[in-house]
Amino acid sequence: MTTPQKGNLNLVPFVSVDNMMKLILSIGVEEMIAGIAAQIESDFKRWESFDKTARVASHSKEGVIELMPTSDGEVYGFKYVNGHPKNTKEGLQTVTAFGLLADVGTGYPLLFTEMTILTALRTAAMSAVAAKYLAPKDAKIMAMIGNGAQCEFQALAFKAICGIDTVRLYDIDPVATDKAVFNLKDSGLTVIRTNSHQECVSGADIITTCTADKQCATILTDNMVGAGQHINAIGGDCPGKTELHKDILLRSDIFVEYPPQTRVEGEIQQLKEDHPVKELWKVIAGIEQGRTSDTQITLFDSVGFAIEDFSALRYLYSAIKGTEFFDNLDMLADPDEPRDLYGMVRRAAKTGAVA
Amino acid sequence: MTTPQKGNLNLVPFVSVDNMMKLILSIGVEEMIAGIAAQIESDFKRWESFDKTARVASHSKEGVIELMPTSDGEVYGFKYVNGHPKNTKEGLQTVTAFGLLADVGTGYPLLFTEMTILTALRTAAMSAVAAKYLAPKDAKIMAMIGNGAQCEFQALAFKAICGIDTVRLYDIDPVATDKAVFNLKDSGLTVIRTNSHQECVSGADIITTCTADKQCATILTDNMVGAGQHINAIGGDCPGKTELHKDILLRSDIFVEYPPQTRVEGEIQQLKEDHPVKELWKVIAGIEQGRTSDTQITLFDSVGFAIEDFSALRYLYSAIKGTEFFDNLDMLADPDEPRDLYGMVRRAAKTGAVA
Structure with a gap:
């Protein structure tokens, strides 16, 4: 700098x-x-x-x-x-x-x-970086529940960084899905609109949840998540706002940005304070392993961090x-003279700064 | 609003x-x-x-x-x-x-x-508000040690709000005093330049210290402060940065903005954590008394607060x-549609936003 x-x-x-x-x-x-x-x-x-x-x-x-x-x-x-x-x-x-x-x-x-x-871009970039280390190999299909302001940026990030070629869209408001389908039509992605949470996640390698209600919601229930999937949970990001059923968390290997913040704001606010989580930076730095098997469910419990x-x-x-x-x-x-703040103001009159 | x-x-x-x-x-x-x-x-x-x-x-x-x-x-x-x-x-x-x-x-x-x-103006305004409640009655003379960027704003605030008619100036750098004397020459204040800390405070009703070194300094020693004076200490405002000798603090009634912050950043970082201080807002709100006698030394230990x-x-x-x-x-x-952030970016091209 x-x-x-x-x-x-x-x-x-x-x-x-x-x-x-x-x-x-x-x-x-x-x-x-x-x-x-x-x-x-x-x-x-x-x-x-x-x-x-x-x-x-x-x-x-x-x-x-x-x-x-x-x-x-x-x-x-x-x-x-x-x-x-x-x-x-x-x-x-x-x-x-x-x-x-x-x-x-x-x-x-x-x-x-x-x-x-810029935040929409960085959130999408962060999600895709996490998936690069955590998603199953050769993932091609991403389900996206919640088709609001973040949706297209996420889709394009996963295309650019993870090689996703298909997105499956669902939102409780079909107008939001209309918007996303329209915006992504020339993106090079195959865009599939679906009619339910269940249909949306079917066959997906990656599930992205990005809904916006300020409440504990259950966007994904346990039966909807299968072995080997990666979940990119970005909508739960403050106390009292979650998207995933607790049982999913208990079956997943959970990766977070900064544990002290995520335990308060993330999906893991539903779990005990000492529930094991891995720090994503350690995976990226090669200190800890990310995905270790084809059947493991990985979860990036993203809340967004200052870095x-x-x-x-x-x-x-x-x-x-x-x-x-x-x-x-x-x-x-x-x-001109750092200690002469008053003189600067006073002289502004003489230099014609005031009409 | x-x-x-x-x-x-x-x-x-x-x-x-x-x-x-x-x-x-x-x-x-x-x-x-x-x-x-x-x-x-x-x-x-x-x-x-x-x-x-x-x-x-x-x-x-x-x-x-x-x-x-x-x-x-x-x-x-x-x-x-x-x-x-x-x-x-x-x-x-x-x-x-x-x-x-x-x-x-x-x-x-x-x-x-x-x-x-704006901060220079609000700091001066705050100092003068405190002095309105704490300075001796009919105070006319203010000593100012430290003639940097805050000096003239403080002088004018005390003139406008407290009725000060004379300022006595001292700075270890005579160029700073030159600047202040020049800037205040048409202010309506009687401006007296002095040659030492001791000479500066002589006969003053109010003493303002606004020096800027990031260190524990002793701008005022105990013998320089007399009965009935009000001290407006604005230069000590972070850990390790003070202006007054501890003995002055022990003789003064101390008024502060927000005790948890002032105990870390103000002059009172030199005192025990439970040394009694009064909150200025309570004086202004009429909950506590400010100055109660002509001989009392009052000290506004100002660090600047968010309010x-x-x-x-x-x-x-x-x-x-x-x-x-x-x-x-x-x-x-x-x-146009809050959820269509991506569409807004995409359409910027079509509306000619990009050359």
Whole structure:
């Protein structure tokens, strides 16, 4: 990371929603997810070099607002993210997010960006990285229960990174499935719409659950999961919000991002506090084994962790260089003499800054 | 607080450094500090309605990056702030900051703003509010040790809110004092430069210490403080950084913002954990007494708390309405159909968003 250059100390690169979309289309969705996935793998291998804290959450009856900070000692990153399931009914996003990278040595921000779209990409990248280590060999078919905002990004990530060629879709709201079928029609994936949870998972190598209700739901029951499948459970991500029947958890080998956070927020909140789980970073780093047999059920109990956002921010910081897909934001006071903050304000009048 | 209106859901008002300066000059420095002070008093009176957590700090050998969140159940605010004492030598600010207000009901941001300048204003406003309740009656003379970035804002706050008419300045670097003398020459204050700590505090009703070294320093020794004075100690604000000799603390009635934070970060980190302190909000709310005698030494051991930033953000949110001192930032993804995030990205190509 380079530090800000003298002469433009006040300016911080900002990626707006519009510029994020332009950047994604210029790079390609699958290519960008693959780039973020590579950064996640690289950062997970050096997991121990990161400051790790559970997210700082502010809960209300309508939802939650969270700050997710982390640092590797050289670069600091954080994400602001909300989760308000009722928002959809009001025409708002359930989840919106923005994020920041800063230089640890000076505390100066390096990058400010929308992260609603970027989070969807990093979540898909993370899921596909986990499946790369955990899914059965030569997996081709993925069932997707929940066809909301995450669905297409997940489908494309698994195509790009795991070689999935077929997705089977189901949502309790057929309009959501309509949308996903339409959006994926030119993706190169075979897209099959199904009429029930049961039909959806039939014959799948991988099952992805990404529903959004803020409640303990049972999207998958025990009889629906067969030997050898990999489950990518991304919808259960806060206290009181789960998707899988407990019996599935008891039959699975469970892999998580950061145990102290997942035990509170993930599917395993249904289990005893000492139920054995494996840390995904150890699998990626070669310290522990991922899938060990063709009959084992593997479960990635994903809740989203700050290091994944850090990886996505790092990727973005590199990706925008030399492009026009960012603006410079006048975010930081930069007096000629650092101690003369008041003089800077006072002189703004004389330099014609005030009309 | 009104929630964002349909049709511009993606846009968040942003106050740049340039616009902050224009706004301050259009309102007036003293008037704006007084406005923030009124908001702080009002919010401190309803202290118990706030979510309070100590700041979330990421320490490194060069400094610290902190997130300071709070919420009153309707509005959520947080500030990002760094503290890097070595920055000044590199032509950078020791402290830079930005902040955000969001609607608790939807999680959507309402305001994003620079806070380097705004923090100087709110710190000055907070100090003056504390002195309004704690300083001796008819205080006219303030000694200021440390003439850096905070100095002039403090001087003007005490003039506007406490009726101070004279400031006595001292800094180990005479260039800093030169700057403050120059900046305050048309302020209406009598400005006296002095040649030592001892000379500076002589005859003062209020002593403000605002030095910036990241170390335990002794800016004030016991013999320099006399009966009846009020000490406004704002420079000691992190572990290992203090300004006052311990003996002064033992002779003073100590008032703090939020005890769990001040015991770690304030001057009182030098005292036992159970040393009695009073919470400033209780004085403002009329629950506890502030100054009770002419001979008492009162000390405001200020470290800065999230609610003060919240108050400043609330003030700013009102102050920019109807002005042109903000931009609209395209920060939030706003698909026509909330679940169709991918479709929004995909269609950006067709709408000509990509050149």
